[in-house]
Amino acid sequence: MPFNFSKLSVLVVEDTEPMRKLIVSILDSIDVGTIHQAKSGEEGFRKFCEHNPDIVISDWDMDPGDGLVMTRKIRKDVLSPNRLAPIIFLTGYNAVKRVAQARDAGATEYIIKPFTGSDLAKRIAYVINKPRDYIDADVYFGPDRRRRDNPDYKGPRRRVDDSSALSGDDGFMIDLGNKK
Amino acid sequence: MANDNKTSAKKARAIMPATRLLQSKVGNGKIKPEKIQKAENKLEAVRGRLDISPFADEHIAEIKDLLKQIKKPDASLDITDDFSRSIMKFKGNIGIFSEGPLIGLTMIMLNWIESIEKIDQDVLDVLNGYYVTLDQIFSDKLKDPKMIEVIIKEMQSACERYFSKHPELQLTQVIDNSKAFYIDQSNHSDVKVGLDMNDDLHDDHLIGQDD
Numbered sequence: 411m412p413f414n415f416s417k418l419s420v421l422v423v424e425d426t427e428p429m430r431k432l433i434v435s436i437l438d439s440i441d442v443g444t445i446h447q448a449k450s451g452e453e454g455f456r457k458f459c460e461h462n463p464d465i466v467i468s469d470w471d472m473d474p475g476d477g478l479v480m481t482r483k484i485r486k487d488v489l490s491p492n493r494l495a496p497i498i499f500l501t502g503y504n505a506v507k508r509v510a511q512a513r514d515a516g517a518t519e520y521i522i523k524p525f526t527g528s529d530l531a532k533r534i535a536y537v538i539n540k541p542r543d544y545i546d547a548d549v550y551f552g553p554d555r556r557r558r559d560n561p562d563y564k565g566p567r568r569r570v571d572d573s574s575a576l577s578g579d580d581g582f583m584i585d586l587g588n589k590k
Numbered sequence: 591m592a593n594d595n596k597t598s599a600k601k602a603r604a605i606m607p608a609t610r611l612l613q614s615k616v617g618n619g620k621i622k623p624e625k626i627q628k629a630e631n632k633l634e635a636v637r638g639r640l641d642i643s644p645f646a647d648e649h650i651a652e653i654k655d656l657l658k659q660i661k662k663p664d665a666s667l668d669i670t671d672d673f674s675r676s677i678m679k680f681k682g683n684i685g686i687f688s689e690g691p692l693i694g695l696t697m698i699m700l701n702w703i704e705s706i707e708k709i710d711q712d713v714l715d716v717l718n719g720y721y722v723t724l725d726q727i728f729s730d731k732l733k734d735p736k737m738i739e740v741i742i743k744e745m746q747s748a749c750e751r752y753f754s755k756h757p758e759l760q761l762t763q764v765i766d767n768s769k770a771f772y773i774d775q776s777n778h779s780d781v782k783v784g785l786d787m788n789d790d791l792h793d794d795h796l797i798g799q800d801d
Contacts, residue, residue, distance in 0.1 A: 428640055506763040508704075522765070524682065524686045527630040535619075536796060539613075554605070
């Protein structure tokens, strides 16, 4: 079934008004049916609970409640109506350490400002086309952070308790081929 | 035994398989190129047409205040996070709403400040140079576009000189929007960021006419 975004609902959480309006107009141009708006992470979580949107697009730096705090609440709070909702971060940070922070908070995708209309539209299509498994662990709840599926991998199992291999901080598999 | 407990505490309690519920609601496949073009047109319609001086005034005031704080003897490295946040926000806004070389300056500065591991006089000099440059540009003391470009190049050189002087530091690893959101492990001292062959964002996967 081809895309029919008129049935899609998106929550845009962004504190800079011109940016928020622009994101809304881009979503409008690709015919997103319902667009909710919030100016902070705190308001964002409130609107999320109220409207239960299909996708959240969120800035990082906001007050009260930044994008990381809101993402953790969507993933973990008992009031959250859908802990599995895709969350797309839209931020000026482009350092890998920042992407890792967003990922570890439970973000699904990440777009760097400045972005293009195509960047935003493609990420929306991507999170719909490629839904991710979710991991429920003591230290993390969110999309599976392993993104690669290498059918050619013939090595040993890679969990710490599977072998003496090294592990990421959550015990998920890592790419030993990348280890020096 | 203690080690076993530590390991099991880190293990996933459950893996919830990906759900196709959203696809059953809104479909899947590709976005039509004409819709992408409409989205691009929305951006082009605002680029260069919004007065960015309110963003600049706020950013310059923040940098001025942070400069005062970072010069205090008890300033901690955490304050570089505040510089990062302010530069990041300014970069995002001017990159969307304005044209010209300023976006380049903010990108250089953001990547540089995100790499800093200690505060010294060289750091203060670069930050001060950044503040003076922005202040000159937005107070209209610096109007010649060629001169602005020269100063921006000088700021870039200042950042490069900083790294030459501190060879133990490395410029922070950055990504761009062509990359899927994918990092191999939490310890980013040894990360791989990139496109998975199965998880790419190439146009032919996401943009086109669905049959």
